[in-house]
Amino acid sequence: MSYEFLVGLRYTRSKRRARKGNRFISFISLVSMAGIALGVAALIVVLSVMNGFQRELRTRILGVASHVQVTGFDGELANWQRIADEASKHPRVLAAAPFVQAQGMLSFDQTVRGTLVRGILPDAEDKVADFAQHMRAGRLDELQPGGFGIVLGADLARALRVTVGDKVTLIAPQGLVTPAAILPRLKQFRVTGIFEVGMYEYDSSLALVHLQDAQALYRMEDRVSGVRLKLDDLFKAPQVSRELMGYVQADTLISDWTRAHANFFRAVQIEKNVMFIILLLIVAVAAFNIVSTLVMAVQDKRADIAILRTLGASPGSIMGIFVIQGALIGVVGLAIGVIGGVALALNIDVVVPAIERTFGIQFLAKDVYYISDLPSQLLWSDVGVIATVSFVLTLVATLYPSWRASRLNPAEALRYE
Structure with missing residues (x-):
């Protein structure tokens, strides 16, 4: 294990009892950690709810609507049995x-x-x-x-x-x-x-x-x-509707569910993307709180940095120490957020009804929304994207303070020590 990692871990785990300034740095670190955890958990839960909403909407609409519909141009269709037999010859029907x-x-x-x-x-x-x-x-x-x-x-x-x-x-x-x-x-x-x-x-x-x-x-x-x-596959409906032109000989209008209900699913997808961006800003704000933490940590550790430099530590090693310190704060917050978000997303069907009963409220009214229950579908691909983006934001937040620490002049730092 490299000494940069050991020193960075020691700075992160230090009890900081000597000075009030150190205790304040520790408090800011905890706030940053909690902010990252809250933002990551909120992202996972919201995207899971949006996935569940999209799945429920598709299931319920297509449970009573049709995957593909063949109609007449004037609203009436004669000799429907022949048309049904011709359409049924398609292998996917x-x-x-x-x-x-x-x-x-x-x-x-x-x-x-x-x-x-x-x-x-x-x-x-x-x-x-x-x-x-x-x-x-x-x-x-x-x-x-x-x-x-x-x-x-x-x-x-x-x-x-x-x-x-x-x-x-x-x-x-x-x-x-x-x-x-x-x-x-x-x-x-x-x-x-x-x-x-x-x-x-x-x-x-x-x-x-x-x-x-x-x-x-x-x-x-x-x-x-x-x-x-x-x-047999509802997602092949656009392709099948085009291919049915060669099976059905009568003058008909062939449409599929993606045309009839496209606005619902497009709206859900747009909302999902917008919510991802908005909630990602919460993670970004929490991640960049790490900048404040590391700036104060660099000021507090000026003498330590100078001593390490005089002992032969390179600027890159000094930079690595503070990058590791900030990354550890982000990783701990990220881990707490992922665990909490996954647990809540998997049990939202229990948590939400309990909240509704306790406070006497209803989140989704049947006469306003298409569904009245709050669904959830956890996709591990979403969790992976959220964790990766959040970790990258955390690393980016550590770069500037760590770079400033690496450029510290040992003589200037030790002049008044």
């Missing part, structure tokens, strides 16, 4: 399901709510979406042709104050033209199920009916709005 999608209004006991009506085939829909896994009451396969059953999102059912077995009136925007006036078209549906995917946008506005019932209500005969496709 796992399943296909037709759908009818239109606007409507639901009425129950003088309460009216706007809704997005989606007509589905329950057996086929179960292969491309996860509604069956999120049923809170009833079953999806209870939607039968001609039965005029309806499955509502949990928040929509709560707003209408309906439960399974109640009958609601669905009003279609297309009216019936009569000699007297244009009358709204409406049909009574029986609530056969309630789902909750945990995403407010769908839970509060989506209603599912059987495909044939939707076709009858909206007068689409045997036409549909489009075909939803599920892929």
